Amino acid sequence: MGVLQNKTALVTGGTSGIGLAAARRLAEEGAHVFVTGRSQQRLDEAVAQIGLGATGVVSDVSNFADIDVVVEAIEAHGHELDVVFTNAGGGEFALISDVTVEHYLDTFNRNVGGTLFTVQKVLPLLNRGASIVLAGSTAPSKGMPAFGIYAASKAAVRSLGRTMAAELVDRGIRVNVLVPGPVETPGLTGLAPAGGESELLAEMAASVPMKRVGHVDEIASAVAFLASDASSFMTGSELFVDGGEVQV
Numbered sequence: 452m453g454v455l456q457n458k459t460a461l462v463t464g465g466t467s468g469i470g471l472a473a474a475r476r477l478a479e480e481g482a483h484v485f486v487t488g489r490s491q492q493r494l495d496e497a498v499a500q501i502g503l504g505a506t507g508v509v510s511d512v513s514n515f516a517d518i519d520v521v522v523e524a525i526e527a528h529g530h531e532l533d534v535v536f537t538n539a540g541g542g543e544f545a546l547i548s549d550v551t552v553e554h555y556l557d558t559f560n561r562n563v564g565g566t567l568f569t570v571q572k573v574l575p576l577l578n579r580g581a582s583i584v585l586a587g588s589t590a591p592s593k594g595m596p597a598f599g600i601y602a603a604s605k606a607a608v609r610s611l612g613r614t615m616a617a618e619l620v621d622r623g624i625r626v627n628v629l630v631p632g633p634v635e636t637p638g639l640t641g642l643a644p645a646g647g648e649s650e651l652l653a654e655m656a657a658s659v660p661m662k663r664v665g666h667v668d669e670i671a672s673a674v675a676f677l678a679s680d681a682s683s684f685m686t687g688s689e690l691f692v693d694g695g696e697v698q699v
């Protein structure tokens with residue numbers, strides 16, 4: 452028996468990388484999983500991989516009105532929510548000297564607005580005892596050239612996690628921020644110039660005391676931990692799964 456039997460979970464950005472691995476793991480633990488993404492075709496492929504009755508919903512987190520579609524789909528299936536993983540997000544490299552208004556707005560809309568309005572809109576669906584997991588980053592703990600706007604957006608996510616935890620504690624809802632170190636995903640390797648993926652991964656691995664990048668299943672395990680009662684005395688917290696990147 453999995454630890455999430457009879458529970459319902461929402462994973463935003465569940466078609467690839469960390470979100471897909473987390474959705475798979477939550478489903479294996481017994482949850483009915485709703486996943487979102489921007490393309491029906493990628494969602495169909497993800498749902499086929501997750502199996503176990505997962506449901507895909509096309510929704511772009513940076514288009515805040517689109518998040519209503521997710522809420523309607525969950526309600527239409529007769530579900531309430533026990534687990535929410537606001538994973539959809541990411542960023543691109545830009546030195547402060549090169550940041551454009553478009554880069555700034557795209558990064559903040561995806562990571563901050565997407566997180567904020569997903570949580571806000573699912574509030575009426577959340578059961579007592581629900582767990583919300585926000586996707587953070589090690590970037591705000593360092594000064595990484597060209598990652599300034601992404602880092603600032605993830606610092607905002609970390610801060611929102613504290614406020615959400617405080618506001619939801621009386622409903623018995625926990626909110627924690629999961630902080631992956633570098634993890635091999637299409638999102639991470641997509642930051643490299645064509646053909647430079649291995650070099651980027653090697654560079655990332657060198658910055659980690661464990662001298663490797665993480666595997667998506669290592670992050671999915673931590674999502675399952677935060678989603679379940681195994682973490683019942685944690686809220687407002689930040690869980691680093693980073694090979695020691697910003698710890699050692």
Ligand SMILES: NC(=O)c1ccc[n+]([C@@H]2O[C@H](COP(=O)([O-])OP(=O)(O)OC[C@H]3O[C@@H](n4cnc5c(N)ncnc54)[C@H](OP(=O)(O)O)[C@@H]3O)[C@@H](O)[C@H]2O)c1
Pocket residue numbers: 463464465466467468469470471487488489490493494510511512513514538539540541542561586587588589630631632633634635636637638639
């Ligand atoms: N990989 C790492 O090293 C790392 C480290 C720290 C934190 N993180 C964080 O972990 C999360 C996942 O990263 P990843 O590396 O797994 O990325 P990924 O492989 O690029 O996957 C991103 C997922 O989010 C979805 N997505 C992107 N923008 C979206 C939007 N506007 N609306 C809805 N869905 C959207 C994508 O789906 P579609 O493209 O199909 O829409 C995809 O399913 C992000 O928040 C990232 O910042 C990653």
